[in-house]
Amino acid sequence: MKHYKQAIAALLLPAALTTVVQAQQNTTITATIKDLPAGQWVYWSSQGGDDRRDSVQTTAGGFTIKTNIAPGEADFYIIKIGKPYGEHNVILYYLDKGNITIKGNGPQFKDAVFGGPQFVKDNNDYAATLKKAPGLQGRAELYEKMNKLYAEKDSAGLAALQPEMERMRKESDSLTKQWILQHPASGIGAPLLSYLSDMTLEEKESIFNKLSASAKENGPAKRLAYSIRVNKLTGIGSMAPDFTQNDTLGKPVSLKDFRGKYVLVDFWASWCVPCRGENPNVVAAFNKYNSKNFTVLGVSLDQPTGKEKWLNAIHQDNLTWTHVSDLKFWNNAVAKQYDIRSIPSNLLIDPSGKIIAKDLHGDELEKKLAEVL
Template identity: 35%
Template sequence: MKKLLLLILTLSASPTFAQTADSAFSISGKIENIKTGLIYLTVYIGGNARKDSSKIIDGRFAFKGFISQPCNAILDIKDEKQDYLRFYADASDMTITGIDYPLKEWVISGSPINADEKKLTAFLAPVKAEEDKYYAAYSQASKNKNQVVLDSLDELEMAMTMRKRTFIKTFVLANPSSDRSAMAILENYGYYAEADEVEPLYEVLNKNVKESKNGETVKKMLDIYKTVAIGEMAPDITQPDTTGKPLSLSSLKGNYVLVDFWASWCGPCRKENPNIVKAYQAYHAKGFEIFGVSYDNEKGTAKWKKAIVDDGLSWKQVSDLQGWKNATSEQYYIKAIPANLLLDKNGKIIAKNLFGKKLTDMLALLVN
């Protein structure tokens, strides 16, 4: 399960990201015990990462430029310690100071969004402790190949996500004027979420945040969620099948249809495939079809076709071979896979994300 401004780099004495909007940012830094060397800034926005470097002179460094919205960023010094500071770049003149290592303990000042991030991090501390325990247990179970424990932990994952969302909701309601609130909505409700979860959070944001780039993205996400909500007709999908021939989802009307978003490179997808195969074998003859949509890219065409054979996926398969830029990513707001939707015989969405036994249980009720 998976997640920033396209920045064109120009190098100068004080590294500068090229202007893409009118919001200027600058970073001034001071390191006590590192007098010379290079420090790197990576900015993530719009699905892209752009990196630049600055010379450290007498323990000081600087970056400046223009960004269209607050975005994730990382500062790191390339050496054997592989240490880094994760923060947010925004339209401010921020100062970053530290002793030397670890970078993650450096202090940021002059940036409203990073001040809000500090508040959110402290607020989420109980959730973070639970997540750390979960991932440690998952790692140990994977190492021991204990499938019973792994399955039980998989069941806990969504419950843990929902618990975190209750914390995020509280934070957003208490901080409606913060850009960090809009980003928190995107980070935590950008997958396996519904319009009725997102709308109350969007509505509470103040006018400036709603009109920001991140606020506009929240609105776009919300609008798409509404079009693909349970009870709505599924938007049609037409993409090439494995032979290159266009195939449409609407051609399967008259059957119960699972729209399955997956990829050959997606481990959780491949792990879920046996459950889907089992459902298909049990209910295909009773009017159940599957429409697989792969998020493989053109270079992965052979791997996509091989995965279909290896996993025994004998149903309809399509892909525009654009990876995460698959047309359905925007059409259905698919930002994490595996994901699926179950449609009734008329093409109406009646359920979502039926993993494990949930799919066969649902089909047993519908078909029988």
């Protein structure tokens, strides 16, 4: 399912990378979409970490968005027509200064064509590169089919398409890497690089260092630079940075309190379905090895209003180890300190405080513990 979600993100990118504002200059997005009725709400929000949400109503056949973004804060935005998520009503959009147009015959954003400044032209060139690639023919149809199977909860059908989807994803990643290296001054280079799924941060750093200074003046580039810095501090073989956060009773707990034991720092949340699905594996490992100098420290990314759900999930899933959280969702201080961008995620620390493994899921966790204990 992880790669399926990445595939959907990859599908959105070529059609969506299209705007951002440096400086406090006005950005206007003018959409002309055939048969789009008046009176619908269009919502847009930044993916860069701020909580701003804006909206505007459609007129007959289109809508206009006007916004301002601070210097160096160019970023991905989600633009969505209506509140429910539908097949063609949402798009991931990279905003930069200038006047951007969206034209299409509908429904909604289906087959929309973008026009505007250089970053839009770069995006169109990148999209054309993927579209004409022999190895990616039929990709849109494949993703549409996977969307349908996902909606129908057809796991067998999705599994059957997985090998071809994986092949196309790898082909797309390869072409994306080539495009970035051929356009080192493009503002969409770092955003594209951030979406390459199977590339290590070390590999991304090598490409990132080849981009021009101006190409790094946007949100995705800054986040990637931060991830690279944190990775050097929290990579396998590094000493795990200490942290302190309150447990379920409000008592401060520090990572250093576990020195002398093998400890799995497990990032999860009660609302995270994959996390809840992984919990039985963590429980099995804890029950098997907790008498052999091993324990777990759960760090929850539950929301400010989610304490009861957090506590209920601990009880329901039989998570009988120490748990901490500041209940700040994705702004959890420990998650940000360790640059955790998806969950479930974990890291295994040895008795000296050194990180010896990361993201051990399923049988991988048990195998690693059997190796070291």
